[in-house]
Amino acid sequence: MEFNHFDSKGNARMVDVSEKDITRRAAVAEGTVEVSREVMDAITGGRVKKGDVLTVAQMAGIAGTKKTADLIPMCHPLALTNVEVTFEVDREAGEIKAVCRVQVDGKTGVEMEALTGVAAALLTIYDMCKAIDKRMRIRDIHLVEKSGGRSGNFRF
Numbered sequence: 001m002e003f004n005h006f007d008s009k010g011n012a013r014m015v016d017v018s019e020k021d022i023t024r025r026a027a028v029a030e031g032t033v034e035v036s037r038e039v040m041d042a043i044t045g046g047r048v049k050k051g052d053v054l055t056v057a058q059m060a061g062i063a064g065t066k067k068t069a070d071l072i073p074m075c076h077p078l079a080l081t082n083v084e085v086t087f088e089v090d091r092e093a094g095e096i097k098a099v100c101r102v103q104v105d106g107k108t109g110v111e112m113e114a115l116t117g118v119a120a121a122l123l124t125i126y127d128m129c130k131a132i133d134k135r136m137r138i139r140d141i142h143l144v145e146k147s148g149g150r151s152g153n154f155r156f
Contacts, residue, residue, distance in 0.1 A: 020107040025148035029114035031141030050128045057124040061085035064120025065113040
């Protein structure tokens, strides 16, 4: 496999997508934060001093997708057509899973945007709850699926 983020001299470069066709592209990523019973009770009971944790984390995830090109040097800025950030709360396991779905009609995929959205959402949960317990663990951030583009479909 050849990396296309390097020129013939080994210098880093942004991939030229100017000749690619505009197609519908989508990606889904997810990740999990493990929290203590105390943190879980505070989140689900609306008792976190900084506010509604999951709503703020949802907004952070959406904002993260839109800022991906500012954070990841070789990413192209994209005009995203849809972003959805949702959470699956498992009180018994002490886990909150963030799921980010991103779509664009463009010349390059949105995998990095979906991954960045998940990371921003989970980091926001950590930030808002760290005063209660700093032992939270963010784990398993990964691409679940992607569609569109030259490489076709992918499912984890």
